[in-house]
Amino acid sequence: MKYIDEYRDGRLAKDIARQIAALAAPGRSYHFMEFCGGHTHAISRYGLEDLLPANVRMIHGPGCPVCVLPIGRIDAAIALAMRPEITLCTYGDLMRVPGSNGSSLLKAKAAGADIRMVYSTLDALRIAEAELEREVVFFAIGFETTTPPTALALKAAIAKGLGNFSIFCNHVLTPAAIQNILESPDVRKLGTIKIDGFVGPAHVSTVIGTEPYEFFAGEFQKPVVVAGFEPLDVIQAILMLVCQVNDGRHEVENQYIRAVTALGNEKAQAEVANFFELRESFEWRGLGEVPYGALRLRPQYVAYDAEKRFSMVTPAAKDNPACECGAILRGVKRPADCKLFGTVCTPDTPMGSCMVSSEGACAAHWTYGRFREKARQVDVGRAVA
């Protein structure tokens, strides 16, 4: 595959790995958080961990849209979908996300709810056009990458005068979440981990650019390297982070120059700004309430806002008390530290959201990396001995 295989070249990877091993100072540890699930997936899928020295550790961040959606929002969507007039359109990832009491959209569908899996917002729009007697609601989730398509769907619905189309908006914002990990009193109380730098988002940054990260790189003195989702992108970004840490720098650097600019896609940003505004606060699973960390429809589009149109309520709902998704999303715990991991919680029967999406830290570790657990236990044993 032209333009893909080049970024998966094992020989180049080994070369960069050698440089990292040479530059990583033996006396210190390097903890880098890859914010995005796309990076987590690449790290696990290509076994990148095996190429890093022991003192360079990757912490999987909360950048998986499915994983950070709180249970209450799933419950609200299920309640909505159970109404006879509603057709709920959703991306496939959300179908198995566990709601309260073992519920999920998949189970609601089996129980008779009209839930359709779509591959794009335009599919949902097409359904609304074809079935004018149905109330078609698009379950919109995702970071800055998926918000512009939702804005465009809304724009098209308005242009076509589609009165039966609306949006259940759960779009969230990346910079706010990264900042929250570093400074929120909530997160501090819940426990956090020393992070020496961030592998910055790939697709998100194509939309927002690198500039939004400047503030906290300076404010919190943490280097950020925006990187693509291919494994060579990630390992190169790690090398760049190691160099920044060694030099005492905390800059925003762009590894993903083939797709990301400083200012991003301004046209997409303008479309988003036309239709969406900031929520004062929004709950993120694992992080708690994040101020200005999510979007809602502007008041003039209230007719297209499913939350208003159907007077939806988001019930307060708690995760399973044994589920460590929260601590894992903040990087405090590893997936295997959770008692549920691999016992009752697997990708087939997920208890927590990190086990649902292939981008979730637990699912990625279970699917690709769990063979390392035995080795790690042996290492620990050796250290104790």
Place this chain on the structure above:
Amino acid sequence: MNMMIKAYRRKLDVANGRVDLSHGAGGRAMGQLIEGIFHKAFDNDWLRAGNDQSAFSVPGGRMVMTTDGYVVSPLFFPGGNIGTLAVHGTINDIAMAGAVPLYLSASFIIEEGFPFADLERIAQSMGAGSREAGVPIITGDTKVVERGKADGVFISTAGVGMVPDGLDLRSDAARPGDAVIISGSIGDHGVAVMSKHENLEFDTDIASDSAALHGLVADMVAAGGAHIRLRRDPTRGGIAATLNEVASQSRVGFRIDEDKIPLKPEVAAACEFLGLDPFNVANEGKLVAVVAPEGANAVLATMRAHPLGSEAVLVGHVVADDNCFVQMTTSFGGGRIVDWLSGEQLPRIC
């Protein structure tokens, strides 16, 4: 004067007609459908006898029997259709045991309104497939259900075959050190079907690899019968499901090398943008063989000499592993597990 009045029967309008409920009602219309489409396509002495069952003689020894259901959507795809899949899939299930497939049955559940022309196309390709394989379809059944109660047509098959003397293939026979051989490129069928799936259509030249593998298997048995521990056709769930299944049944692990896995660039590209792992994508004309190390080279050479195994390659080995992990060295240089597919919402592929 004796006068015989012959009952008038309107000809089956295969070009424009559709299946209606009367074609499943057990009356003349049903007889006409069976004769006009199925008997014509499968034509053999057993069917011409017109019984509800067919009798055949078998030599003494061990038999295998298998049954399979086909619900693929769409019904027609590049490289085949639900009918070819039914014939090849059933033959392959028999052949994987090293058995010689002898006879098939086919039962059709047809949705009211289904065009005769499509049904004929499916039946004709089943007839052609079974003749080519030398495995006749000797009995069958037809049911028609109301519109909306099926998706065009569903086919359910059964097949029987004879196991050659002295051959005993068990699913728990893989031993550490054994070689793992794949007969050719992976993921072709699944991607071909998905390329024609509604909501997902994309242009590609990839065709399904649907094929009957009993010829290849017969050659393998002749060349290295005693050394072949087991064989599987990696259909639903792909290579990943097959290797994991064998690993847990034999209580061993696998170590394979991503660089050695045959994968067509078009399939790799389609998987890339569909977000699929080719190891989880279905095949319908490939087999995985676990072979004792001393027989690996001979079996591999024999496979490569057969047109359906010309791209056969040794991709890895069986290792001792209490966790039964299928581990792979990635082309990138790291390690990963090749796991079962977990619950993804894929289209119906077989």
